[in-house]
Amino acid sequence: MKNRVPAGLLGMWVFLASEVLFFSTLILAFWVYRHEWPVEFSDGVRHMDLIAGSVNTAVLLTSSWTMALALASSPRWKGRLLVLTAFLGAVFLVIKGSEYFMHARDGMLPPISWSPPQSAPAFKLFFILYFLITGLHALHLSIGIGCVLWARLRMALRREVSETLLENLGLYWHFVDIVWIFLFPLFYLIGGHA
């Protein structure tokens, strides 16, 4: 049948549809609270490291590019590009982790370390949402890195890796990239540096 979609691919898109709703709930909560407490939330944005956030966005966009190239490349290049994609994902996590470390050092990691420069409850709320939402994004990325390396290992062991599985890995990876594309302006740009 023409235009028939593999069941696995369809399943992935339905899964991603549920993920869109999952992340949009969190983003909408952030958006509503920003509306309620614009001053405190802008103050929160000013405590973000814009350079680290921008570099991380570029790193993740590059990983999406290498993932797309991997799926369009010959088998010889596919494996290398998949490893490069996972490596870039790991670089993102290292940069994100160093940002978390800086926030913790400066007393802005609620509830573990909380001695912030300003004590408004909404400022704390900003950081709770920041760690919750970026943490869930980092968890998604970690799962993606694990799956990419697992597929690469199977290829190295000459086990079967279906086209649909690789396509689904790509879809998941790009989705995680899209989530960050929206998180970046929310946490690093809007209201903070102008």
Added chain:
Amino acid sequence: MNAPLKRLTYIYFALLGLLALTVALSQVPLGTFAGPLALTIAALKAILVARDYMKLKTEPAGLQVIALAPLFWVGVFIALVWADVLMRGSVGIPGK
């Protein structure tokens, strides 16, 4: 480099360009336009990734509908939440 790989690379350059643009604009005092502008650029980036990297452009129409359906639900969700947040307290509730 063959044509499909070239195209993926052009998309990558466009994404980096949009990133540079949104970071540069964040340094300009745009007032209330800053938010909508940054989110519009984010949406453009997301469209490029979904259309070309997730290959939505070449998928059958049925799959495109399934992929884009959550945007409709998110739209309903956003509309109802904001209707509640913005109207709260402005509509009298009998008996309260």
